[in-house]
Amino acid sequence: MAVFTEVSEQQARDLLTQLSIGELVSLEGISSGIENTNYFLTTDQGAYVLTLFERLTREQLPFYLHLMKHLAEQSIAVPNPQANTQGDILLSVGEKPAAVVNRLAGSSQLSPNTAHCHAMGTTLAQMHLAARSYEHQQPNLRGLSWWNHTVPDILPFLSPSQAYTLQHELAFQNHVQSSFAYAALPSGAVHADAFRNNVMFVDDQLSGVFDFYFAGVDSWLFDLGVCLNDWCIDMQSGVFDTERLAAMLQGYQEVRPLISAERAMFNPMLRAAALRFWISRLWDFHLPREASLLQAHDPAHFERVLLQRLHHPVTL
Numbered sequence: 001m002a003v004f005t006e007v008s009e010q011q012a013r014d015l016l017t018q019l020s021i022g023e024l025v026s027l028e029g030i031s032s033g034i035e036n037t038n039y040f041l042t043t044d045q046g047a048y049v050l051t052l053f054e055r056l057t058r059e060q061l062p063f064y065l066h067l068m069k070h071l072a073e074q075s076i077a078v079p080n081p082q083a084n085t086q087g088d089i090l091l092s093v094g095e096k097p098a099a100v101v102n103r104l105a106g107s108s109q110l111s112p113n114t115a116h117c118h119a120m121g122t123t124l125a126q127m128h129l130a131a132r133s134y135e136h137q138q139p140n141l142r143g144l145s146w147w148n149h150t151v152p153d154i155l156p157f158l159s160p161s162q163a164y165t166l167q168h169e170l171a172f173q174n175h176v177q178s179s180f181a182y183a184a185l186p187s188g189a190v191h192a193d194a195f196r197n198n199v200m201f202v203d204d205q206l207s208g209v210f211d212f213y214f215a216g217v218d219s220w221l222f223d224l225g226v227c228l229n230d231w232c233i234d235m236q237s238g239v240f241d242t243e244r245l246a247a248m249l250q251g252y253q254e255v256r257p258l259i260s261a262e263r264a265m266f267n268p269m270l271r272a273a274a275l276r277f278w279i280s281r282l283w284d285f286h287l288p289r290e291a292s293l294l295q296a297h298d299p300a301h302f303e304r305v306l307l308q309r310l311h312h313p314v315t316l
Contacts, residue, residue, distance in 0.1 A: 004054045005037045011093055012041060012050065018084040018091065019100060021045055036213060037096075040103065047103035049079065049210075052096040056213060061097055063138040064212050065089045067131065067189055068101065074130040077123065077208040079104060104208035106200035114247035117231050119206040120199060121251025124191075124227055127209070128220045129256060131189040140192055140216030144177050147279050154279070157286040162303065169275050169306065176268050182219070184261040185269075190223035191215055195230045221262045224252060225273035229305050238305035240314065249316075258316065267313040274309055278302035 012027045022045030030038040030049075037052040053061060065081045069089065072080040079101035081089035091098045109116045139145075151170055155163050176182050191198075193214040200208045232244040252258075258266075281299035 005052050005094070005096055007037070007039055007050065007052065007093055012039075015050070015091065015093055015098070015100070016043065019082050020085075021048060021082055021100070041100065048082070048100050049103050050093070050098065050100050051213075052093055052098045053213070054096070056097070058090065058097050060138065060141070061090055061099075063136045063189075064215055065099055066136055067134055067215055068212050070134045071127060071130055076127055076130050077104070077206060078127075078212070079208065079210050101210075104200045104210055106202040106205075106207040108197045108199060109201050110196050112196060112231050112244065113204075114243050115204040116201060116206075117244045117248040118251035119201075119204065120194070120227060120231055121224075121248035121253075122255055123199075123206050123209060124194060124224060125252045125255035127191065128188060128223070134189045136189070138216050140190070140214075140218040140222075142192065142214055142276060142280060143216065143218060144173060147173070147275065150279055150283055154282045154286055157282065165303070165307070165310075166275075166278070169271065169310070172268075173272050173275060176265075176272070181261065181265055185219040185221050185265060186259065186262070187217060187219045189215060190218045190220060192218060192223055192226060194223070194227050219269065220256075221258070221265060221269045222272055225266075225269045226276075229270060229273050229277075229302075229309075233305065233308075235301070238301070238308040239312070240308075245314075263316040266316045267309060270314060271306060271309045274302050274306035278306055 007027065009024060009027055013024050016022070016024055022043030025042045025044055028040040030040060036054050039050040041048040041050040068078050069081055071078045082100045083089050084091060089099060091100065147170060151166060155166070158166065191209065191212060193211060194209055198209060198211040199206065228245060228248060232241055232248055233239060234241060278299060281297050281302055284297065285299050
């Protein structure tokens with residue numbers, strides 16, 4: 001993703017001496033994203049992605065890396081972290097924690113059709129079921145606690161109407177997540193950021209889901225809401241495209257049908273998913289970090305999505 005830490009070819013070669021994936025051919029910084037430093041790492045044996053973690057700690061990282069390994073070992077199409085000669089998948093480059101994973105084939109579908117949405121729904125449900133046997137526990141670090149902590153920092157940058165909407169929705173989500181109805185939602189380790197640019201396709205065949213570094217234990221419905229709010233909308237207005245929405249829900253429910261508690265909480269969780277990304281984009285936009293290839297996302301997009309979910313609720 002954005003390059004916060006420059007990695008030299010010599011550092012890459014030094015890292016490769018610990019791994020059994022070949023000799024360095026090329027190293028190229030990746031400009032998309034805003035959280036970690038990512039490079040395309042190509043060797044004479046294959047194509048990989050090198051990630052240096054800029055915010056996550058060594059104590060937090062095993063949850064993400066071992067989740068990917070767990071899913072890969074259950075034949076879910078995700079990157080498989082590469083181990084060094086000691087069997088460790090959490091590595092180091094300089095003073096930064098790092099990981100190397102195989103590079104997925106294909107490309108992202110930024111204008112997905114119903115086939116892409118159906119495939120994503122199917123894969124998301126498979127990921128949820130496969131993660132039931134994952135033993136590590138870590139909360140969603142961009143969940144409600146982070147929202148409550150972050151909103152006061154971004155309120156000074158907002159118009160009065162934006163501030164009212166943000167505070168009103170935050171109060172609503174605090175109420176929702178303290179309710180018995182919310183406690184009844186099935187939960188487990190979720191991706192929590194499976195946007196279109198974090199999923200690869202070869203033609204209409206889904207070839208992989210990557211960038212698990214916002215994963216955590218949360219409700220499966222919230223994770224589905226994150227996907228629906230990104231894959232199945234008109235990007236200019238945030239309005240749902242009914243055919244793509246139906247296709248993703250069908251793909252998901254063919255693997256794991258939603259229970260009655262989830263159907264009752266469907267629109268509140270769509271609102272929660274929109275709020276999470278409006279807050280994080282406001283934070284990244286108004287309080288950015290320096291990076292040589294940083295590209296902050298427009299926070300107004302998820303403001304529009306949230307307003308659509310508020311004023312035009314979707315029920316199942």
